[in-house]
Amino acid sequence: MQPLASYTCKLTDDQASALKAALRSRHWKFREVPYARFAFESEKVNVVFYESGKLVVQGKGTREFIEFLLEPEILKQARLGYETVLNPDLLLPRIGVDESGKGDFFGPLCIAGVYLNESVVRSWQDAGIRDSKNISSDKKISELAEKIRKTPGCVVNLVVVGNEAYNRLYAKMKSVNQILAWGHARVIENLMGLRHQMNPAPVKAISDQFASSKDVVAKALMSLGREIELVQRHRAEEDLAVAAASILARDGFVKGLAKLEKQFNLELPKGASAAVDEVAKKFVTEQGADNLPKIAKVHFRTAFRAQGLPEPPKKEWRRR
Numbered sequence: 001m002q003p004l005a006s007y008t009c010k011l012t013d014d015q016a017s018a019l020k021a022a023l024r025s026r027h028w029k030f031r032e033v034p035y036a037r038f039a040f041e042s043e044k045v046n047v048v049f050y051e052s053g054k055l056v057v058q059g060k061g062t063r064e065f066i067e068f069l070l071e072p073e074i075l076k077q078a079r080l081g082y083e084t085v086l087n088p089d090l091l092l093p094r095i096g097v098d099e100s101g102k103g104d105f106f107g108p109l110c111i112a113g114v115y116l117n118e119s120v121v122r123s124w125q126d127a128g129i130r131d132s133k134n135i136s137s138d139k140k141i142s143e144l145a146e147k148i149r150k151t152p153g154c155v156v157n158l159v160v161v162g163n164e165a166y167n168r169l170y171a172k173m174k175s176v177n178q179i180l181a182w183g184h185a186r187v188i189e190n191l192m193g194l195r196h197q198m199n200p201a202p203v204k205a206i207s208d209q210f211a212s213s214k215d216v217v218a219k220a221l222m223s224l225g226r227e228i229e230l231v232q233r234h235r236a237e238e239d240l241a242v243a244a245a246s247i248l249a250r251d252g253f254v255k256g257l258a259k260l261e262k263q264f265n266l267e268l269p270k271g272a273s274a275a276v277d278e279v280a281k282k283f284v285t286e287q288g289a290d291n292l293p294k295i296a297k298v299h300f301r302t303a304f305r306a307q308g309l310p311e312p313p314k315k316e317w318r319r320r
Contacts, residue, residue: 096241
């Protein structure tokens with residue numbers, strides 16, 4: 001295990017006072033540093049707390065300082081500094097890809113990609129960026145999406161597949177997984193086209209494994225996308241890059257749904273449920289079945305029920 005050589009984080013005034021007292025009680029040597037509120041050193045570590053509120057820890061004893069003093073006594077929680085010792089991959093420059101809207105009858109399908117590097121990871125350590133499925137507030141999603149887009153060093157891309165385009169793709173591909181594979185590949189290709197903005201270059205792209213075979217996305221990759229390692233795994237949104245992509249994708253979906261609501265003057269519920277069925281029937285009655293592909297994914301069984309059509313037989317699921 002490689003020890004950390006340096007670590008930075010923000011401290012509140014109370015945390016800074018507690019740290020200063022803790023270091024004095026341990027008889028650390030005080031030293032003068034420009035623009036610092038205080039600075040101490042021991043045999044293995046230098047600690048500087050700046051006027052800006054930033055704490056900088058350096059030296060071969062950084063890991064022990066974080067594990068045994070900073071986290072348990074000052075921060076009162078395990079934070080990124082020690083996690084990165086246990087899992088250095090957390091700081092790797094990489095692309096995360098995720099989608100939103102595939103299970104929603106109304107609204108678009110949105111696929112997002114996010115490139116991050118070490119500086120982005122560190123700047124997000126207290127931002128609350130996590131899998132969008134664990135964030136119930138659309139307002140919070142919007143706020144986090146804005147933070148992601150404005151973070152220096154972060155590069156993003158969003159592909160919005162509107163309902164009419166989605167229905168054309170489904171008629172051609174006959175598979176949601178094929179559409180997702182195309183969308184993920186498109187986002188990776190778009191981001192690789194922006195790699196001149198990435199420092200350092202990404203070492204891999206990570207996405208959820210939504211199909212039984214990993215080849216589905218790999219085969220859909222275009223020329224630039226094939227230049228990077230593609231990692232597909234279940235619960236990929238546990239990775240910070242994928243979690244950030246899930247937030248951008250959800251924000252795109254929510255905004256796309258709101259645009260449709262305004263266009264058709266109708267509240268469109270998310271997901272697929274009895275409430276969705278009722279609104280779908282109302283829409284067909286008031287605005288006609290011909291307009292349904294403009295706001296909905298018409299291969300859903302909801303579309304058949306809304307039009308009074310017999311539902312297609314359910315496909316038998318088979319393990320591959």
